[in-house]
Amino acid sequence: MITELLYYIFIFPLEQVLDWAFFTLFKASKNYGVSIILLSLVVNLFLLKIFLYTDKKAQQEADLKEKLDKRIKSWKSVYKRAKLYAFTQALYRQHKYHPIYALRSLGGLALQIPFFFAMYEIINKAEYLQSVRFLWIDDLSKPDSIMLFGLSIHILPLLMTAFTLINVFYSSKELGARVQGSLIALLFLVLLYSMP
Structure with a gap:
């Protein structure tokens, strides 16, 4: 039930848009294989700005983490356990940093996953791809x-x-x-x- 709900909230609308884009590209190219490649390029260009933004944020986080780690390392010889932890947390608050922010670098991947599932659903349901040859591929549905x-x-x-x-x-x-x-x-x- 929950997976169906998530499918209809996140994947299905994207699937409809990508299916429309695929057939629009097919009308222009008259080739299913070329249409798949063009759709892949369109999706990647669409996501490029988001990828660049997440990469920039991830690099900023990595730079800040490196700077903070140097300071924490210098404290390890002076402070022990609870005091070191308290100073570390204060330093993180001061710089508005949290270790969980390291997961921001996965943002680009997280955005690709719904597109991947939507494309998989389109190709999996596409009877029109059966027995269609493209380059060395004998059947685009296999x-x-x-x-x-x-x-x-x-x-x-x-x-x-x-x-x-x-x-x-x-x-x-x-x-x-x-x-x-x-x-x-x-x-x-x-x-x-x-x-x-």
């Missing part, structure tokens, strides 16, 4: 496959993961952000590997 060394390999999830990892290592300088981004990319690879 996972792409290429036979390599006797194994059926799905190229698109591997490409998506490669591009995500390149983006993570290009845009993130901190080891923690790189590890987190890499783990998320690998999680999506596992989840999406057998999907159309």
Whole structure:
């Protein structure tokens, strides 16, 4: 019941907008594969400003955290437990910081998830994609496959993961952000590997 309610509040309206955009792009391109790529580009351009904002806020938080950590580290040799905790909390209040703010860097990912589910629902329900060929893909309604060394390999999830990892290592300088981004990319690879 709750999942249905959440679906109709968050995913369904987005699904309707993306479905309309998909068919508008199809009318212009006359190719389902090209329409999927164009829709992906449109969604990414739409989300770009939000991603840039969340990245900027995350960097500001990381810079502030680094500055505060230096001060806290200098206190550790002087103060113990309760007193150190009290000084740390006072320092956080003074700078309007809370450790939970580190999760703001996940804002971009959190925004992608409803778009991902909406696109999955569109493609999963799309009977018109059955038996439609695009590049090496024989059927857009099924996972792409290429036979390599006797194994059926799905190229698109591997490409998506490669591009995500390149983006993570290009845009993130901190080891923690790189590890987190890499783990998320690998999680999506596992989840999406057998999907159309």
